[in-house]
Amino acid sequence: MRTSIATVCLSGTLEAKLHASAAAGFDGVEIFEPDLIASPRSPEQIRELADSLGLTLDLYQPFRDLEGVGPDQFADNLRRARHKFELMGRLGIETMLVCSNVATATVDDDELAAEQLRQLGELAAEHGTRIAYEALAWGRYVNTYEHAWRLVRRAAHPNVGTCLDSFHILSRGGDPRGIEDIPAEKIFFVQLADAPQLSMDVLSWSRHHRVFPGQGSWDLPSFLAHLMRAGYTGPVSLEVFNDTFRQTDVGRTAVDAMRSLRWLQEHAAARLGNTEAPVPLLRLPAVEDPTGIDFVEIRGRAGVERIEDMLAALGFTYAGTHRSKSVRLWELGQARIVVNDADTQDGRPVVAAIGFVVDDPQRSAARAGELGAPSVPRRSEADEQVLQAVRAPDTTEIFFCSRTNAWTSEFSVKPGDERATRAARPEDGADSHVDHVNLDQPWQRQDEGLLFLSAVLSLDPQPSLDVASPLGLVRSQVMRSADGAVRLALNVAPPMARQSVGSHPGIGQVQHVAISCPDLIGLARRARDRGLEFLPVPANYYDDLAARFDLPAQTLATLRELNLLYDRDDRGEFYHLYTPTVGEVFLEIVQRTDGYDGYGAPNAPVRLAAQLATLLD
Incomplete structure (x- = not known):
């Protein structure tokens, strides 16, 4: 054509x-x-x-x-x-x-x-x-x-x-x-x-x-x-x-x-279908939808120690340092967070890369190349996995990973590494995985990002949503695989929300990784006992929650005690909490029950207001 x-x-x-x-x-x-x-x-x-x-x-x-x-x-x-x-x-x-x-x-x-x-x-x-x-x-x-x-x-x-x-x-x-x-x-x-x-x-x-x-x-x-x-x-x-x-x-x-x-x-x-076109139509290398998120990399020169402290408190196990790079791996069930000391544009931690599980990494990379995605060079030693990666429009690195997870064998705990002493309880990691990742988008790149994810990863766009923040509307659109195993939210914050407050990014200029777990209340209590403080939720939220949902008094008290947020749809319930923001990154822990398929959107204005209040405090 x-x-x-x-x-x-x-x-x-x-x-x-x-x-x-x-x-x-x-x-x-x-x-x-x-x-x-x-x-x-x-x-x-x-x-x-x-x-x-x-x-x-x-x-x-x-x-x-x-x-x-x-x-x-x-x-x-x-x-x-x-x-x-x-x-x-x-x-x-x-x-x-x-x-x-x-x-x-x-x-x-x-x-x-x-x-x-x-x-x-x-x-x-x-x-x-x-x-x-x-x-x-x-x-x-x-x-x-x-x-x-x-x-x-x-x-x-x-x-x-x-x-x-x-x-x-x-x-x-x-x-x-x-x-x-x-x-x-x-x-x-x-x-x-x-x-x-x-x-x-x-x-x-x-x-x-x-x-x-x-x-x-x-x-x-x-x-x-x-x-x-x-x-x-x-x-x-x-x-x-x-x-x-x-x-x-x-x-x-x-x-x-x-x-x-x-x-x-x-x-x-x-x-x-079987109808022959009068001119040849381009046919890209056929690939299956990604079946999950293999890892998320958080990169930054300053502040990654706090990220690792939060991971340890949340129950992540330290799996070791890479044999040839200044990179560390933390695991909670199937959720893997790679922490990289490499520098970023301003030194602050960012979500720098996401690894997707695909059937054929070479074919997926070839498809991305034909769609104009620039490749990401990655230095590998002779005995290390060669991972295929391209760069998304927002500069996030997209890795194509096999189901074997062979790359994790390149990490080991070195003698004397104090991180190894932070042992997680077995119940922390059961059935946990990366639920979704929210990526901050430059205002001029969201449409490009949506097409990129659709064309390269075969993700489907969901209806867009405007979320009220104290500084304007945040435009959010989710891209997901048909089965929901892969979910990415692309967010465009208003100009005021992107302005820095002191040494912190604005409330919209942040990214976050959401980890799914089967027992959020138990995990939250153990994390609190290990010293992790969650994003504080105003008392007014729980008063409103009591009016919106007929929740048992004990459930409401537990939510209030642990700064948990709650939502419900016609299929199930959703519990979630947020950590403090470090650089441009924070973590969310979620629990879905009985087929709940959303993201707690009614709670987003509360979260954004609480983050702003924390920055201004």
């Missing part, structure tokens, strides 16, 4: 956009007219640059407000078009996008509109170009792809075809199955964009909230499958208007865009 991207998707100059598109692996680009107008290079120089980069210039856009106008206005429209066709000749572009009229149309007459499209087609033919007519979702008289196709068919000119844009079709709730009824030779161009499902006017939705395929709510794999069944063989291009993309690094955004098209091709091929 030939891939293309509109320059409007990217930040920077036109020249920078061309370089980034080529580096990301695109075959071609659409030239968005304002980018050309603002460029100091001549059309010939832009054409030469694209040629040198191996890019085709696939479309010039947009030409607006052509049809449905009176004779004088239409004559002026043809004058404008003539200039654009001449310019396209200098650029070497053969197709121009013509949008349905939204501003100057005064006549709702299909016969007139088709005739005006035919005349424009005649002019295009004189210049060796053609026009792709697109129905804008907010077009005055023409706002559906079916209507646009009827006008193209009625114009009956070889240089007049249609452009199909997923946003304009799906935002109006259109049925894309009708695409299969359009002759492939009359589909001159295809533009794709995904979007979150929002309730707002369609123009604002379009101008500010489009995202790349796989980052929104729409079924774009089925959309592409309909195009393939129609026999379309031309470029499939991304046209995404997004406020974030226009102000973030152009190279990273282009890689994210290409990742979305690779993900899309794989899923569209699955939708096609």
